[in-house]
Amino acid sequence: MSRWKRGEATVERLLGEGSLQQVHGAQTRGEPWLERARGTIATAAAVADADRASACTLAYDAARFACVALLAQQGLRTTTRGGHLAVEEVVRAQFGETFKPFRDLRIRRNELEYPTYPDEPIEPGEAEEALGAALGIIAAADGLLPHLGMF
Numbered sequence: 001m002s003r004w005k006r007g008e009a010t011v012e013r014l015l016g017e018g019s020l021q022q023v024h025g026a027q028t029r030g031e032p033w034l035e036r037a038r039g040t041i042a043t044a045a046a047v048a049d050a051d052r053a054s055a056c057t058l059a060y061d062a063a064r065f066a067c068v069a070l071l072a073q074q075g076l077r078t079t080t081r082g083g084h085l086a087v088e089e090v091v092r093a094q095f096g097e098t099f100k101p102f103r104d105l106r107i108r109r110n111e112l113e114y115p116t117y118p119d120e121p122i123e124p125g126e127a128e129e130a131l132g133a134a135l136g137i138i139a140a141a142d143g144l145l146p147h148l149g150m151f
Contacts, residue, residue, distance in 0.1 A: 003074075003149060003150065003151055004074060004094055004148055004149070004151065006093070006094050006095070006096075007090065007092075007093030007094035007095075009093075010089060010090060010093035010094070011076065011090060011093070011094070011151060014082060014086055014089065014090065017081070017082075018079055018081050018082075019078060019079055019081050019082025019083075019086040020071075020076050020077070020078055020079065020082055020086055020090065021076070021077055021078075021079050022075050022076060022077075022151070023072070023075055023076065023077045024075060027072060027075075027077065028072055028073065028074075028075045028150065029072060029073070030069035030070060030071075030072045030073030030141075030145050030148070031069070031145065032069075033065050033066070033068045033069035033072055034065070034066060034069045034138070034141060034142060034145065036065045037062045037063070037065035037066040037069065037134075037138050037141070038062075038138065040058055040061050040062035040065060041058070041059065041062035041131065041134050041135060041138060043058055044056075044058035044059045044061075044062060044127075044130075044131055044134070045131055048127040048128065048131060052122040052123075052124070052126060052127040053112050053122050055127035055130065055131065056105075056108055056109065056112060056122065056126060056127055056130040057109050057112055057113065059105060059127070059130035059131050059133065059134040060105040060106060060108070060109035060130065060134070061109075062134045062137075062138060063101070063102050063105050063133065063134040063137040063138065064084060064087060064102070064106075066134075066137050066138040066140075066141035066142075067087050067088075067090075067091045067099065067102060067137065067141065068087060069141055069145060070091060070094075070095070070141050070144060070145065070148060071087065071090060071091075073145055073148040074148050074149070074150060074151040075150040075151055076090070076151055078090075084106055085106075087102075088102050088103055088106055095140070095144060098136070098137075098140045099137060099140065101133035101134075101136065101137060102133075102137055104133065105130060105133055105134065108126075108130070
C-alpha cells in the first residue's frame, strides 16, 4: 500500500509540531482499535436510556477509537501535545467531511466533562444522535482501514 496523499501537508505539519508521532510494529495495527470502538459503542447503546450523558461520552470515545484506528494503520499516533484535537484535524484533512461529526461529538463531550453548570441538561434525543454519529464514523473507518498503508 502506498501512502495516503490527501491531507499529507497536515500530517507533515503535525509531525513537525510534535502533535503527531510515527510508530512501528504492533502499534500500527488499526483493527484492535476498531474492535475497541465497536465494544464501546455497544456499551453506549446499552446505557443510553438510563444515562444519556454517559452514552454521549461513550459514543465520542467509540468514534475517537475508530479514528485512532485509521492513524495507527498509517503508523501514526497523536502525542499528549496534539491530543484529541489532532485526531480530529488529521482525519478531516485526510478523509473529509464524513468525519465532520467527530468535531461535534468532541465538543459536546468536553461540555459534559467540564460543564459550566453540573446539572446541565442532556436533551432526550441527544444520546441517540451521538450514537448515530459514532456508528457512521465507525462504519467509515471500517471501510477505509484496509486501504491504508504506512505514512
